[in-house]
Amino acid sequence: MSDVQRLLQGKIPGAATGIEVKKSICAICDPLTQCGLDLYIQDGRIIKVEGSKENPYSKGTLCSKGASTRQYVYSDDRIQTPLKRVGPRGEGKFEPITWDEALDTIASQLKQIKEQAGPETVGFFAGYAKFFRPFLKRLAHSFGSPNYMTESSSCYQAMSMAQKLVFGRPGGPDIMRADCLLVWSANPFHANPGNGRAIQNAKERGMKLIVVDPRVTPTSALADLHLQLRPGTDGALALAIAHVIIKEKLHDQDFVASYTYGFDEYKEYVQAFTPAKGEELTGVPASKIQEAARMYASVKRAAILPSASSVVHHTNGVQNYRAVFALAGLTGNYDVLGGNLVNPPSFIHTPGLIPTREHDFVQSRPWSDMPPRIGADRFPVWMDIIDEEAQAMHLPEQIRTGSPYPVKALLGFGLNYRMWPDSEGFRKSLEMLDFFVNVDIFMTDTCKYADIVLPACTSVERSELRCYGAGYIVFTQPAIAPRYQSRSDIDIIYDLASRLGLDDPLFQAGLDASIDWILEPSGITAAELKKHPAGMFVPNPIKPQERKYREIDFATLSGKMEFKSKVLEKYEDKSGHAALPVYTPPKYSLEATPELAKDYPFILNTGSRLPMFVHTRTFRLSWTSSLRPNFPSADMNPTDAVRLGIRQDDTIRIITPKDAVSVKANLTGMVQPGVIHMYHGHQAADVNRLFEEDYLDPLSGFPGFKSALCKVEKADERVVL
Numbered sequence: 001m002s003d004v005q006r007l008l009q010g011k012i013p014g015a016a017t018g019i020e021v022k023k024s025i026c027a028i029c030d031p032l033t034q035c036g037l038d039l040y041i042q043d044g045r046i047i048k049v050e051g052s053k054e055n056p057y058s059k060g061t062l063c064s065k066g067a068s069t070r071q072y073v074y075s076d077d078r079i080q081t082p083l084k085r086v087g088p089r090g091e092g093k094f095e096p097i098t099w100d101e102a103l104d105t106i107a108s109q110l111k112q113i114k115e116q117a118g119p120e121t122v123g124f125f126a127g128y129a130k131f132f133r134p135f136l137k138r139l140a141h142s143f144g145s146p147n148y149m150t151e152s153s154s155c156y157q158a159m160s161m162a163q164k165l166v167f168g169r170p171g172g173p174d175i176m177r178a179d180c181l182l183v184w185s186a187n188p189f190h191a192n193p194g195n196g197r198a199i200q201n202a203k204e205r206g207m208k209l210i211v212v213d214p215r216v217t218p219t220s221a222l223a224d225l226h227l228q229l230r231p232g233t234d235g236a237l238a239l240a241i242a243h244v245i246i247k248e249k250l251h252d253q254d255f256v257a258s259y260t261y262g263f264d265e266y267k268e269y270v271q272a273f274t275p276a277k278g279e280e281l282t283g284v285p286a287s288k289i290q291e292a293a294r295m296y297a298s299v300k301r302a303a304i305l306p307s308a309s310s311v312v313h314h315t316n317g318v319q320n321y322r323a324v325f326a327l328a329g330l331t332g333n334y335d336v337l338g339g340n341l342v343n344p345p346s347f348i349h350t351p352g353l354i355p356t357r358e359h360d361f362v363q364s365r366p367w368s369d370m371p372p373r374i375g376a377d378r379f380p381v382w383m384d385i386i387d388e389e390a391q392a393m394h395l396p397e398q399i400r401t402g403s404p405y406p407v408k409a410l411l412g413f414g415l416n417y418r419m420w421p422d423s424e425g426f427r428k429s430l431e432m433l434d435f436f437v438n439v440d441i442f443m444t445d446t447c448k449y450a451d452i453v454l455p456a457c458t459s460v461e462r463s464e465l466r467c468y469g470a471g472y473i474v475f476t477q478p479a480i481a482p483r484y485q486s487r488s489d490i491d492i493i494y495d496l497a498s499r500l501g502l503d504d505p506l507f508q509a510g511l512d513a514s515i516d517w518i519l520e521p522s523g524i525t526a527a528e529l530k531k532h533p534a535g536m537f538v539p540n541p542i543k544p545q546e547r548k549y550r551e552i553d554f555a556t557l558s559g560k561m562e563f564k565s566k567v568l569e570k571y572e573d574k575s576g577h578a579a580l581p582v583y584t585p586p587k588y589s590l591e592a593t594p595e596l597a598k599d600y601p602f603i604l605n606t607g608s609r610l611p612m613f614v615h616t617r618t619f620r621l622s623w624t625s626s627l628r629p630n631f632p633s634a635d636m637n638p639t640d641a642v643r644l645g646i647r648q649d650d651t652i653r654i655i656t657p658k659d660a661v662s663v664k665a666n667l668t669g670m671v672q673p674g675v676i677h678m679y680h681g682h683q684a685a686d687v688n689r690l691f692e693e694d695y696l697d698p699l700s701g702f703p704g705f706k707s708a709l710c711k712v713e714k715a716d717e718r719v720v721l
């Protein structure tokens, strides 16, 4: 073998082999901060993928999904050209068209609908993908529509709402400096490896770890204390912990006296939540409740790591999380180093400590100059508290009923109807639209309902701006040319802005100029960032500061931290939203609906993250799916399985009053008896069919994905999955 052959075999970069290493980031999953990629490129094709050591978040590591980048990029399911539907909706018959024809058709349809029915009848939607969102929101508002919507109608915003109701400004856990971390429902070892590493490092220096999770997970396995509650009982547990803290005078009396509103009524309310009552309501032993209260409240600095989804995927989710976040106020751990520190978002929700003008960029027209957002009547607290977007969970109903005004067209970027509860119902609503465009990387079932489908490219084929903590920022450049005719979502948005004739100077000036405008307060430009392909630290990061509330009031109506919400006081009579973080069991539960629970005795908890899958994205890759054979499956405790005569990998039916799905049984002690856990989004067994469209938290509109009632039957052996 010649030297060059050997170098080629080793995929060694250099002039001899023609192999070049280019920097990019992986956006296969999108927890805001992204892992850095070193892509080995030969003749314009990626031949090898490694993690970038420079990336401060991933530090050279990649998970199974990032390691599968080549399978993702070179998948046969990629959409190759713009497509026009030629068959009935859903059938999947399309004809290729040119980009010019596609964009002209979209622009002329949207303009016509705007003229005839008003700009608000056009919805703009982003699925889980995040990098283009600021630009899509600006497009919607510059067009005149208040209906910019995202997947955050079922993710993040309700957690944020709970924090905003308590503190005004949300605070994130300062894991690096915490003496105790209360992980309230997250499992970062599967869902956010960067946080997993941070927890492991902090444990090594002696940080105490409490994990509140109904399942046994890699995170709970590391914990000093695991509180294994019944799903959806988080509020009761938090109130019982508060009971112990107050009773044992472990709370921060100075903070409570000077900076809080409603403490006396809250104190009175938690009286009833004795540890014994807590045990009865949650299943967590009273002694562990006491131990957790002491562990969290007696250290100097304690932080809470919340989840963007699990606690708020319940019909009582926001109230439950208010009770949890109240603990940070009670113990004076809000906005302190090592506690829940407030760092303003830099770009796309990331508290990067980088000063930007994102808010002014995205809100190109004030809400007051536009008609009410979708969901405004039904979720008024959302409209009071959530500044970013409309509540998309109301979209299927508003399309169907035309009330309070019709929705005629949707411009979707990665819209996936299986994200919603009653996914079948939403699929049918999509058929009622006058005009539907979907932009996606892959041909999905949702795309089959669109009039026009556009091919998006992946992160390695485009430019995107990402901010990381500690003032690190990346503006990637395409590492390979976009495959086929695919394009970056941002380019599509800018082209549409131009064809829609929007009088918007930043859209006219282009992406680099827009980025310069957004980053102006940080003193860096797109040109400067391009010189640092793996990213750079900004010259003037914002210094983290604690206890800012001493100078500026809390952004609540009282100007204080609120044990009792003044916003909710407004709605107490009208909508029955309690102003205290009152605990009520999930809408469908043994406690609330005992009759229903007789026929449907299991709690159905859906969507706990698996390390190799991201929603619907990586089922199609053989590398990732090989890590989870016999999928789709549902997890059940072996004691339940034995009782029902179910063995590992048997086909079972999961049945709710709404519908049923068939899956394989996966027997595991990770889950409690009486609870069935199932992953969401799979084409062959879409668990979201089992939820009613209006099974929502009345405060946030978030679906109760983690507490429906179901029954389980062993399926007829002839059912083939």
Ligand SMILES: Nc1nc2c(c(=O)[nH]1)N[C@H]1C(S)=C(S)[C@@H](COP(=O)(O)OP(=O)(O)OC[C@H]3O[C@@H](n4cnc5c(=O)[nH]c(N)nc54)[C@H](O)[C@@H]3O)O[C@H]1N2
Pocket: 126, 127, 128, 129, 151, 154, 155, 156, 308, 309, 313, 413, 414, 415, 416, 418, 419, 420, 439, 440, 441, 442, 444, 456, 457, 458, 459, 489, 606, 607, 608, 614, 615, 616, 617, 680, 681, 687, 688, 705
């Ligand atoms: N039952 C149940 N349902 C849930 C959840 C649950 O826990 N249980 N979780 C909820 C939560 S928290 C979330 S965040 C949502 C996520 O739900 P979705 O938004 O549906 O998530 P994905 O399937 O990741 O992405 C949707 C589409 O975006 C496409 N896509 C990927 N990257 C890009 C891109 O760069 N550009 C474009 N245009 N398209 C792209 C993908 O191919 C996919 O078809 O699901 C929610 N639904």
Ligand SMILES: Nc1nc2c(c(=O)[nH]1)N[C@H]1C(S)=C(S)[C@@H](COP(=O)(O)OP(=O)(O)OC[C@H]3O[C@@H](n4cnc5c(=O)[nH]c(N)nc54)[C@H](O)[C@@H]3O)O[C@H]1N2
Pocket: 029, 030, 031, 128, 155, 156, 184, 185, 186, 187, 188, 190, 191, 192, 212, 213, 214, 215, 217, 230, 231, 232, 233, 234, 306, 307, 308, 309, 310, 311, 314, 605, 607, 608, 609, 610, 611, 612, 613, 614, 615, 706
């Ligand atoms: N690999 C992978 N990573 C992902 C994603 C993915 O699809 N795949 N999705 C991303 C997205 S969109 C999100 S929102 C995040 C979610 O990130 P996480 O919230 O960290 O992950 P989950 O597994 O959804 O939920 C965490 C834990 O909540 C527990 N849980 C379920 N119900 C309850 C409850 O009622 N109370 C309490 N206290 N705990 C409960 C589950 O058992 C689970 O172990 O992950 C992100 N990261």
Ligand SMILES: [Mo]
Pocket: 154, 155, 156, 308, 309
């Ligand atoms: Mo999410």
